[in-house]
Amino acid sequence: MNIAIILLAGVTQATLQLSFGALILLFHASIGKHRRRKTNILAKSYIVGTAAISFLSVGAIAFILGVLFDGNFDAKHALMVLVGILFVSSIVMWRFYFRKGSRTELWLPRSFAKFIGKRARETDDAIEAFSLGILSSFAEAPISLSLYVVAAYGILSLSGFWQIVGLLLYTALTILPLVILKTRIRNGNNVVEIQKWRVNNKAFLKHFSGWGFITLAVTVLSFWVF
Template identity: 40%
Template sequence: MSNLVSLGIVLLSAFAYASLQVNLGCFLLLYHSSVGKHIRAKTRTLATSYLAGVSIFIVLCLAAAGFVLLEFFNSALSLWQISALAGGLVAASLLIWLVYYRFGGATELWLPESVKKFLYSRAKSTNNPVESFSLGLVSCFAELPFSIILFCISANSLLSLPSQYQFAGICFFAFISILPLLILRLCLRKGSSIVSIQRWRTKNKLFLRILSGTLFLCLGIFIFVFEVMGKI
């Protein structure tokens, strides 16, 4: 039962991470600027490097969170720390519902202006796989205010699994998290244009916002019920 609950938390966290939009937006930005400048093969290489950057950042962040929990929190968070994280998830869900997207017709997010400018300038000037890889890292970094709670929660759950499953759990989390990027890449490869994808994102902005906020809220409630109330 305990292992199932841990797996459930990891799965829900990964889906919540996958529903965040900065990675997806940066990927589209990179694709947009690269398709205009380079041949298709180079664009594909840049996209692959970007995906590698995002995956490695997620794996490293999760591993780092696990290491911090192991070293400084005796491998498991206390009840009040888990309650605080569950409260943080509920607050994050409210933030996503209310202020994550900018108002208006486009899919702009409430990122700090300097971060936004940096992401745009990096995406435009990316010409080789190393730059693309680092853009993946930077885009994940920009999302940390929301994702850091997910990393802490997932790392806490992964540490309660048997040690042989922990690395597999990290890879599973990373795979689910980059699933939207993989699907997007597949769509672009099959011939969909950025215009149709961006139109779809704009049209379904409300749906994406509600989905993302609901996933955070569900995860918060799930943790509160199974990890806090279950142990009282």
């Protein structure tokens, strides 16, 4: 069951839109400026940056929890708080995550969103793209932190080899939408088509994410708390 909870946390993380949107901006800026190969390198570096943050954040939280609880994870009160945060996050996803209107603007302060857009436009090498991936993942941290903690709890409850498998699976799931986006662009879709899809399916994205958080909260409550 713990692997399933880790996977559910990974799927919920994958529904968050900031990293995806920032990659669209990166593609939009790069396709016009660079050759196709360079754009591919930038996209790969961006995805690796995002994956690195997921991998390292969950790994670090698991390590900290392991040290704090010294192998005894019977922390019902801490888990109840976590469930509460997951429920609140689901409400945030439904009510506040996307701004209103036929666009996909997120809850971020506008100045910060503009900064990410500017960084995407000015990204010219792999290191900058990697940093942009890190930046977009950090910017989403207020919402994704609870998912990292759930994944870390799940990973800690697995045995040695399966901990690595769980961590890798979680990371792979979080970058899956980015990999799909990259493949779609490589296969000839342009950023406008993809952005139009996001706008047209904004309600679906919002509900998918919200229900992801709720399902995760209920699952954690059922299997870890009670």
